[in-house]
Amino acid sequence: TLEHAKLKARLEVLQRNQRHYAGEDLDSLSMKELQNLEHQLDSALKHIRSRKNQLMHESISELQKKDKALQEQNNKLSKQVKEREKEL
Template sequence: MCRLSYFFWSHYYAKLIELQKMQGNLTLEYAKLKARMEVLQKNHKHYMGEEIDALSLKELQNLEHQIEVALKNIRSRKNQLMQESISQLQKKDKALREQNNELAKMIKENEKEMVQETQWGHQSYDLNSSTFAITQAVDLSSISMGGTSCQASLENGEMEETARQSHAVVMPPWMLRIN
């Protein structure tokens, strides 16, 4: 039992020493972290312009230099972001211009098609009206309908018709087909 007891106590003592070392390290680590936190809080106050009355000339110059470097980094990052933004906007502008050009081409093509369709319609109308004029220009003196006889003569491009009977029958042009 003595041996067991010796083994137990020696192991226990080794663990105790190890824990004390760790606790000492933790106490030292805590003190370091606390000091670092105080320095950071003090620097933060200095950067904010607070509690700078107690600073020496060299400390003020050092603080000013740190602030200038920080501002330079901030401005550099801001310029980089603005350049990226400008680049993206230029790409969007280019894409929109291309889309606008395509739409303008489509509009012009549609307008051309509409003009062509309108011209074809006018040409068709002109053909029909010239056919009508030719039909009217033909001597209608031989045509007799329903007891009505019409005489026509072409003078200066105008048609003159006279009815032989007292009641005149007016015929629409489409009925006047000459074979």
């Protein structure tokens, strides 16, 4: 069917692009296509680095919150220990 043929052609394009992204079958590409591929890879890398930095900042922020909560809990427990020592 026509739908099947379109899907098959789309799959072939995607597989070819995937090979290009992996650095395979590049000899069939023109200089313009190679420059396009390089630009796409650069853009993807920038996006990935940006996302990684965002996730790292979020992780650091969460760890700082946990650290603050643990410090507060530690201070509270230290006060309780000192109060009990006074009672003895």
